[in-house]
Amino acid sequence: MGNSRLDSFQQSIKNFFKQSTEYDINHPSETPTGYNGWRWLSIALAALLIFSIINKSTELSHEEIPYSQFLKAVKDNQISNVIVTEKYMLGKLKNGEPFMTFPLWNEELAELMATHNVEYVVRSSESWLSNIFFNWVMPMVILVLIWSWLFGRTAAAGRDFLNIGNKIRIHPETAAKITFAEVAGADSAKQELKESIDFLKTPEKIQQLGGRMPKGVLLVGPPGTGKTLLARAVSGEAQVPFFNISGSEFIELFVGVGAARVRELFEQARQKAPCIIFIDELDAIGRTRGGPLAIGGHDEREQTLNQLLTEMDGFDPSSGVVVMAATNRPEVLDKALLRAGRFDRQIIVDKPDLLDRIEILKLHCKALKMAHTIDLSVIARRTPGLVGADLANIANEAAIIATRYSHSEISMADFEAAIDRVLAGPEKKNRILNSEEKRRVAYHEAGHALVAEKVPTGQPVHKISIIPRGISALGFTLQLPVEEKFLSTEDELKDQLAILLAGRMAEKIVLGSLSSGAQNDLEKASEITRNMVCYLGMSKKLGALTYGKRQQLQFLPTEEAEQRNYSEETARLIDSEIKQLIDAAEQRAQEILNNQRGILDKLADLLQEKEVVVREELLALLK
Ligand code: ADP
Ligand code: MG
Ligand code: ZN
Numbered sequence: 220m221g222n223s224r225l226d227s228f229q230q231s232i233k234n235f236f237k238q239s240t241e242y243d244i245n246h247p248s249e250t251p252t253g254y255n256g257w258r259w260l261s262i263a264l265a266a267l268l269i270f271s272i273i274n275k276s277t278e279l280s281h282e283e284i285p286y287s288q289f290l291k292a293v294k295d296n297q298i299s300n301v302i303v304t305e306k307y308m309l310g311k312l313k314n315g316e317p318f319m320t321f322p323l324w325n326e327e328l329a330e331l332m333a334t335h336n337v338e339y340v341v342r343s344s345e346s347w348l349s350n351i352f353f354n355w356v357m358p359m360v361i362l363v364l365i366w367s368w369l370f371g372r373t374a375a376a377g378r379d380f381l382n383i384g385n386k387i388r389i390h391p392e393t394a395a396k397i398t399f400a401e402v403a404g405a406d407s408a409k410q411e412l413k414e415s416i417d418f419l420k421t422p423e424k425i426q427q428l429g430g431r432m433p434k435g436v437l438l439v440g441p442p443g444t445g446k447t448l449l450a451r452a453v454s455g456e457a458q459v460p461f462f463n464i465s466g467s468e469f470i471e472l473f474v475g476v477g478a479a480r481v482r483e484l485f486e487q488a489r490q491k492a493p494c495i496i497f498i499d500e501l502d503a504i505g506r507t508r509g510g511p512l513a514i515g516g517h518d519e520r521e522q523t524l525n526q527l528l529t530e531m532d533g534f535d536p537s538s539g540v541v542v543m544a545a546t547n548r549p550e551v552l553d554k555a556l557l558r559a560g561r562f563d564r565q566i567i568v569d570k571p572d573l574l575d576r577i578e579i580l581k582l583h584c585k586a587l588k589m590a591h592t593i594d595l596s597v598i599a600r601r602t603p604g605l606v607g608a609d610l611a612n613i614a615n616e617a618a619i620i621a622t623r624y625s626h627s628e629i630s631m632a633d634f635e636a637a638i639d640r641v642l643a644g645p646e647k648k649n650r651i652l653n654s655e656e657k658r659r660v661a662y663h664e665a666g667h668a669l670v671a672e673k674v675p676t677g678q679p680v681h682k683i684s685i686i687p688r689g690i691s692a693l694g695f696t697l698q699l700p701v702e703e704k705f706l707s708t709e710d711e712l713k714d715q716l717a718i719l720l721a722g723r724m725a726e727k728i729v730l731g732s733l734s735s736g737a738q739n740d741l742e743k744a745s746e747i748t749r750n751m752v753c754y755l756g757m758s759k760k761l762g763a764l765t766y767g768k769r770q771q772l773q774f775l776p777t778e779e780a781e782q783r784n785y786s787e788e789t790a791r792l793i794d795s796e797i798k799q800l801i802d803a804a805e806q807r808a809q810e811i812l813n814n815q816r817g818i819l820d821k822l823a824d825l826l827q828e829k830e831v832v833v834r835e836e837l838l839a840l841l842k
Contacts, residue, residue: 391460404575440568443608466503477523493539666725
């Protein structure tokens with residue numbers, strides 16, 4: 220029995236260290252000999268442990284007898300010898316039988332044994348060997364085992380984390396291949412990418428003509444327009460391995476790791492050529508070097524960027540590796556990245572236009588069970604400025620909403636709700652406005668809607684709602700553009716200003732006071748007027764000049780700072796011109812609302828009653 224215990228213990232020890240050796244195989248730089256010594260030492264110690272346990276257990280296997288019986292045996296002269304420890308007594312009867320008992324200690328026992336000629340030895344209950352073992356060796360062994368186990372783990376984690384001097388696990392993706400069929404619209408981008416695909420498929424072709432491929436292709440466009448999707452599709456179309464790594468993954472806590480990763484990435488890619496390296500969110504590493512915060516701050520990022528530049532310079536374009544990258548902030552990229560021989564081919568992936576949006580919606584609605592009445596072009600028209608990711612989101616929301624109300628198929632109303640949700644955030648049904656607030660919001664939104672209908676270039680109002688949504692919106696007025704716009708005329712901007720200020724003016728006219736609800740409107744209006752005056756030359760007094768230079772702040776990349784390049788006097792003039800535009804717009808809104816006061820009241824009443832007013836109801840009122 221003792222043997223099998225020993226075996227199983229040894230087995231588990233072996234297993235324990237086997238894990239370590241397997242680990243070593245993955246990391247050849249680690250010499251296994253370091254572990255070998257440990258292994259034998261541990262096995263020896265374990266054997267010792269087991270030996271002593273067995274030893275102890277044989278001691279304990281003496282048959283226990285009651286103390287009273289022992290005393291009687293002493294008095295009857297039946298005992299030959301005993302070993303006395305502080306806890307128990309082991310002994311032999313004269314007939315050779317071993318026994319064991321737990322005595323009641325007193326001085327008389329020794330005398331009694333002496334008078335009955337019992338030979339006795341006093342010992343500590345543990346042998347010196349087991350004593351040393353249990354008090355010294357065991358704790359040490361346990362500590363060492365725990366330590367080496369922990370060390371093994373942290374070393375492993377550390378190696379994963381640091382990837383220093385080791386193979387970094389950069390593998391090409393093996394997921395299901397995406398093709399261009401899964402990317403709707405974006406035709407010009409696709410067209411340009413075809414070239415790269417041809418090259419990846421038949422690299423010899425271009426070489427025969429002595430040409431060289433552009434090394435780097437940079438996809439530039441707003442978030443959610445499908446840049447990542449396009450890059451994947453290129454690898455799917457060309458049927459080559461795809462190394463996908465995000466810029467932020469390069470940036471680690473420790474200086475030098477990012478650079479090592481870049482090196483490794485290119486090395487792996489060269490082995491798998493033809494293939495694609497795709498660096499998503501290039502701006503995470505590609506920011507301009509030496510910004511104001513660079514003093515001691517961005518060493519790691521700069522090293523990584525330098526390594527990337529070196530690798531891109533170093534590799535032979537005929538090797539069949541195409542480097543792709545994506546960014547939505549090309550303006551912050553280091554100019555060195557865009558130079559010839561690096562990301563010299565830039566492809567714009569813009570927000571989808573109406574036709575593209577229809578295509579994208581078709582793609583994402585393909586799998587949905589939809590009512591026949593649904594017209595995707597109406598939905599596409601309602602969603603100008605939204606990108607592919609938003610549209611995918613809308614299609615999914617519509618399905619979720621339809622499920623929530625147990626509709627058998629997705630209706631147009633479900634889509635409307637989904638659009639509102641994506642555009643304005645989820646409805647906050649539990650944010651209850653009191654009747655006074657509700658009245659105010661109703662007049663505010665009615666003001667926007669009425670002026671939007673009355674100014675010459677206002678886009679038709681599709682829907683007015685006073686259901687609180689998202690974080691701060693208490694209501695919204697949704698205008699639906701008839702067609703897509705790429706330019707705005709001065710008149711349109713002025714109308715826009717009047718519409719923005721109309722909410723506030725309606726509150727002032729009807730309720731006699733202003734409220735905090737117009738902050739968003741005012742922000743937008745201020746931005747429009749500032750643009751008109753400073754950048755669009757729409758002020759007579761200031762003329763056809765631009766004033767101020769916009770700059771991205773390095774340390775606050777989302778904020779813009781304006782660099783002043785005009786005098787104090789001009790600044791005052793700009794302020795007064797802006798003020799004048801705003802005042803004029805306010806004046807217009809006020810006039811329209813005063814003239815239409817009857818309709819304004821009716822519309823506000825209807826809104827308070829129904830909370831949502833759609834175009835038909837508004838038109839009926841306006842008649
Ligand atoms: P980006 O990388 O430009 O931020 P993604 O490629 O990650 O955008 O796109 C996010 C999601 O949006 C995609 O997974 C896809 O579902 C959807 N999408 C975006 N653009 C398109 C498009 N042109 N066609 C189809 N789906 C798209
Ligand atoms: Mg992306
Ligand atoms: Zn408003």
